[in-house]
Amino acid sequence: MKMTVIGCGYLGATHAACMAELGHEVLGIDVDAAKIEALAAGSVPFFEPGLDDVLRRNIAAGRLRFTGDFAEAARFGKVHFIGVGTPQQANSDAADLTHLRTAVRELVGHLRGDHLIVGKSTVPVGTCAEVAEEIAALSRDATIELAWNPEFLREGFAVDDTLRPDRIVVGTDPQTTASTAVGTLTEVYRPIIDDGTPFLTMDWATAELVKVSANAFLATKISFINAISEICEVAGGDVTALADAIGHDARIGRRFLNAGLGFGGGCLPKDIRAFAARAEELGVGSALHLLREVDAVNMRRRAAVVAMAERACDGSVLGRNIAVLGASFKPESDDVRDSPALAVAAQLSLLGARVSVFDPKAAANAARVQPSLRYAESAPDAACGADLVIVATEWAEFVHMAPAELSEVVSRRLIIDARRCLDGAAWTAAGWDYRMVGSAPQGTVAGVRAVPFNMANTSRIPLHP
Template sequence: MKMTVIGCGYLGATHAACMAELGHEVLGVDVDTAKIESLTAGTVPFFEPGLDDVLRRNIAAGRLRFTTDFAEAARFGRVHFIGVGTPQQASSNAADLTALRTAVRELVGHLRGEHLIVGKSTVPVGTCAELTAEIEALGRHAQIELAWNPEFLREGFAVDDTLRPDRIVVGTDPRRSDSGAADKLADVYRTILEDGTPYLTMDWATAELVKVSANAFLATKISFINAISEICEVAGGDVTALADAIGHDTRIGRRFLNAGVGFGGGCLPKDIRAFAARAEELGVGEALSFLREVDEVNMRRRAAVVAMAERACDGSVLGRNIAVLGAAFKPESDDVRDSPALAVAAQLALRGARVTVFDPKAMGNAARVHPTLRYADSAPAAARDADVVIVATEWAEFVHMAPDELSDTVSRKLIIDARRCLDGPTWSAAGWEYRAIGSAAGGVTLPSVNVSGVTAKRESLI
C-alpha cells in the first residue's frame, strides 16, 4: 500500500521506516529541509537503536523516500499518517497543537478524491472532532475520513514497539456507520495482526484518551514508588526491597516500581500536564487533581539528589568537583528533554559546583541545552578529581562499571546512586562510600520517633 507519514521527527521517522519494513511504499514529509536531507542520506538525526539499519535497508529497496513537498504527498498515497510533535504550550500546561493543525491544513489543501488521514500524535480529547470541522471546511475537493491511531513507543525500543506492539488502537468517527478506516488500517497492519497482536477499535474520544491515560498511569506508578522512597529515607527502610515485595502482588506488578531521580523526556511530563489541563477545560479538573501531586513528587526527586550531594559535601557544593554520569532522560536514548540527570547537573552548577557530565549518546544535545556545563569523553575523565560521583542515567556501561575504573581518578571515593542501579555492596567492598536514593544510606538523619512513650533517635547508616 502507498502511504505518507507527515512529520519526520522521532515518531514519524520511526513509523515511516517501520511501515516500509512491513512492505509498504512510504513517503516521509517534513518542512525541515536538513532533516529530510539527513534521512534521505540514510542517517537518522537522533539516536534510536536499530532504526538506522531499518531506514537504510528500505531506502535501498526503493520502498522509502522523503520530501518537503505536501503536493507530492497528496498525489503519492491515499493513507496519510500524521506524526508531528504536540509539545507543552509556552504559557500554560496545555498541549500546543500548532504543528498538528498546520500539517493537516497543508495536506488537505492538496487532496483530491478519497483519502484517510490517521493521527498518531498525542492529543487532548476532542481534537478529532475539531480537526474534522477544519478538514470539512478546507477539503471541499476530496472525501476525507479521519481516524486516530495513537503510538505507544518507548525510546530505546521504538522499532520493536512499532513492529511488535502489545496492541493497536484505532479510533473512528462515531457518527459514520459507513466508516472504512478500521478495515483499511487493518490492511496496513496485517502482518502485525497475523502475529496475534490485539486490534482494538473504538470511537475518537476513547482512542484519544487511551494514550494520555496510559502515560498518566505509568507516571503515577513511578511517582508512587518515589513517594515511598521519601518515607524509606527517613524511616530506615529500603525502597528496592519494598518494591520487590509489593511487586509480587499480581494486582500491582514489579514493572515501573523503580525508585530514583524520576521520569522525564518528551512524553510523560508534558502529557500528564496537558491531560490535567484538558480536564480543567472540560469542567472536571478535580478528577485529575492527583496528577499535580504526581508531577510534584517527580520534581522533588531531582531536588533530593542535589540535597544528597550537598550533604556529602558537608552542606555546600560550592567549589567542589562533581561528576554526573548520564545526561539523557533514560538509557538507549540521546533525548535530553526534561531530563532529570541534566536538571541535577545544572542545579549543582548553579550552587557553585564544578560539574562535569558524561553520557554515551547525549553529549551533543546536552551541550546545546546547557553549554556552560563541562563535558568529558568518558566516565573516568568526568570523574577526575571528583569529590562526588552521581550516576543519574542507568546506562549499561555505568551499571556494570567496576569501582576500580574510577578509583584512581577521583579525589574522594563517594558515589550517589540516583537510579538505584548499582551493586552497592560491591562499591562498598571496594572502599567507596555508597549512597542510594530511597534508603537510609542516602545520608538522611532520621527524626526522633516516639514508641510507647520512649523517644529514640535513629541515625542514618552513614
C-alpha cells in the same frame, strides 16, 4: 499499500521506516530540509537502537523515501499518517497543537478524491472532533475520513514497539456509519495483527484518552514508588526490597516500580500536565488533581538528589568538583527533554559546583541545552579530580562499571546512586562511600519521630469497625 507519514521526527521517522519494513511504499514528509536530507541519505538524526538499519534497508529496497513537498504527498498515496510533535505550550500546561493543525492544512489543500488521514500524535481529548471540522471546511474536491491511531513507543525500544506492539488502537468518528478506516488500517497492520496483536476499535474520544491515560498511569506508578522512597529514606527501609515484595502481587506488578531520580523526556511530563489541563477546560479538573501531585513528587526527586549531594559535601557544593554520569532522561536515548539527570547537573552548577557530565549518546544535545557545563569524553574523564560522583542515568556502561575504573582518578571516593542501579556492596568493598536514594544513609539512625500515646487522641477512634 502506498502511504505518507507527515512529520519525520522521532515518531514519524520511526513509523515511516517500520511501515516500509512491513512491505508498504512510504513517503515521509517534513518541513525541515536538513532532516529530510539526512533521512534520505540513510542517517537517523537522533539515537534509537536498530532504526538506522531499518531505514537504510528500506531506502535501498525502494520502499522508503523522503520529501518536503506536500503536493507530492497528496499525489503519492491515499493514506496519510500524521506524527508531528504536540509539545507543552510556552505559558501553559496545555498541549500546543500548532504543528498538527499546520500539517493538516498543508495536506488537505492538495488532496483530491478519497483519502484517510490517520493521527498518531498524542493529543487532548476532543482534538479529533475539532480537526474533523477543519478538514471539512478546507476540503474541496476530496472526501476525507479522519481516524486516530495513537502511538505507544518507548524510546530505546521504538522499532520493536512499532513492529510488535502490545496493542493497536484505532478511533473513528462515532457519527459515521460508512467508515472505511478500520478496514484500511487492518490491511496496513495485517502482518502485526496476524501475529496475534490485539486490534482495538473505538470512537475518537476514547482513542485519544487511551494514550494519555496510559501515560498518566505509568507516571503515577513511578511517582508512587518514589513517594514511598521518601519515607524509606527517613524510616530506614529499603525501597527496592519493598518494590520487589509488592511487585509479586499480580494486581500491582513489578514494572515501573524502580525508585530513583524520576521520569523525564518528551512524553510523560508534558502528557500528564496536558491531561490535567484538559480536565480543567472540561470542568472536571478535580478528577485529575492526583496528576498534579504525581508531577510534584517527580520534581521533588531532583531537588532531593541535589540536597543529598550537598549533605555528602558537608553542607555545600560550592567550589566542589562533581561528576554527573548521564544526561539523557533514560538509557538508550539521546533525548534530554525534561531530563532529571541534566536538571540535577545544572542545579549543582548554579550552586557553585564545577560539574563535569558524561553521557554515551546525549552529550551534544545536552550541550545545546546547558552549554555552561563541562562535557567529558568518558566516565573517568568526568570523574578526574571529583569530590563526588553521581550516577544519574542508568546506562549499561555505568551499571557494569568496576569501581577501580574511577578509584584512582577521583579526589574522594564518594558516589551517589541516583538510579539505584549499581552493586552497592562492590563499591563499598572497594573503599567507596556509597549512597543511594530510597534508603537511610548507612551508619545513621533512621529519622523516625515517635508520637507519644495520649488518651485524648483516642476520643474519635471507633472501638469497632
